[in-house]
Amino acid sequence: MRTIAFFNQKGGTAKTTSTLNVAAALVERGQRVLVIDMDPQASLSMAMGVDIPVLERSIYEVLVDDDVRLRDVLQPSSISNVWIAPSHPDLAAAELELLNVLERERRFAYSLSGLAHDAFDYVLVDSPPALNILSINILVAVQELVVPIEPHPLSVMVLRRLFETVARVRRLNPDLRVVGFLPTKVHHSSRLAADMIETLRDQFPDIPLLTPVPLSVKGAESIVEHTSILDYMPHSPLSTAYRDIAATLAAQAVGQHEHV
Numbered sequence: 535m536r537t538i539a540f541f542n543q544k545g546g547t548a549k550t551t552s553t554l555n556v557a558a559a560l561v562e563r564g565q566r567v568l569v570i571d572m573d574p575q576a577s578l579s580m581a582m583g584v585d586i587p588v589l590e591r592s593i594y595e596v597l598v599d600d601d602v603r604l605r606d607v608l609q610p611s612s613i614s615n616v617w618i619a620p621s622h623p624d625l626a627a628a629e630l631e632l633l634n635v636l637e638r639e640r641r642f643a644y645s646l647s648g649l650a651h652d653a654f655d656y657v658l659v660d661s662p663p664a665l666n667i668l669s670i671n672i673l674v675a676v677q678e679l680v681v682p683i684e685p686h687p688l689s690v691m692v693l694r695r696l697f698e699t700v701a702r703v704r705r706l707n708p709d710l711r712v713v714g715f716l717p718t719k720v721h722h723s724s725r726l727a728a729d730m731i732e733t734l735r736d737q738f739p740d741i742p743l744l745t746p747v748p749l750s751v752k753g754a755e756s757i758v759e760h761t762s763i764l765d766y767m768p769h770s771p772l773s774t775a776y777r778d779i780a781a782t783l784a785a786q787a788v789g790q791h792e793h794v
Contacts (some may be wrong), residue, residue: 535789537657537676538572538713539648543699544692545602546665547682548718550578552776554613555658556680558762559780561615565655568608571621572642572672573662574628580619583760591657592622596639597671598631604645612760617654629667639706642671673703673710678742680783682716683734687729690734713786716779717746745778 540556542551550573559565570593571578576586595602596619600669604619631653632638659676662668673679681696683689704710715734720727727746734743748771756766763772 535649535651535654535657536678537587537659538678538680538783539659539672539676540682540716541661541669541672541696542681542683542692543663543665543696544605544683544689546687547663547684548747548753549663549682550581550660552716552747552756552779553578553658554581554681554757554764555593555753555764555772555776556783557656557658558613558732558764558777560656560658560784561613562764563577563776563780563784565654565788567615568617568619568654568657569611570604570619570657570659572625573621573660574623574626574664574668576621576623576625578660579618579622582616582618582620582693584609584618584620586620586622589620591620592620594622594623594625594628596645597625602775603648606648613762614765616632622788624724625668626736632667633759638667639670639674639781643675643707647674652686653705665695669699670703673700674707676707677709678711678713680714680716681712682720684720685717685724685730687726687730690730690737693738702765710739713746714742714785716744719749721749728757742782744782745775747775748772749777760790 540553557569560567591607594602607619608617661672750772752767753763756763
């Protein structure tokens, strides 16, 4: 079971859209996929058809209540064959509620460890646009990070802080690794995007660049319909990009196995 977080403390990088569509692309490849919404805004949960006002339990209860297991909150989503552990706005209170809890940075890791390791092939985590206790919990719990990044100079500038945080967290999770940058909202003729991608190659030569996701309003339209772009416009450049990303992630797993 691979655990991959779409992680960037900067907002507006298409973490939620990417989590949803990569999940759908992995299911197309025959994989069993769970997504976990760790953002108090619950955008992924709403996009995947969860009715937040009537939600009885969410990832919030899993983190703050020892009697609630992750499996207790799982439900099928509106994306065919993708399961979700939904979020709730109450999750914003977790920072204060976990303040005096022993090993509070490991709460999410404990909940993940309670899942049967053969229950899913992939667990994809949507992260909040912040560096806080929720973010640290994610970094301590998962094996891999995909870093969505939009083509803007500020996006590259904030990466320094992200990597400083990852380096510190590796004391608690030495196996954590960044498996790729994911350029999002990329206009095919944008000089700015080309420059940013070149900067990423220069500054982070050891981190792969995943297939860029083109700028398109169709992705937002599919979210409104509670479906993936792969179902909404299966032959669009956006769908092709997400299928390529899923294929790359799957190939990385094969490569790791062969290397071992």
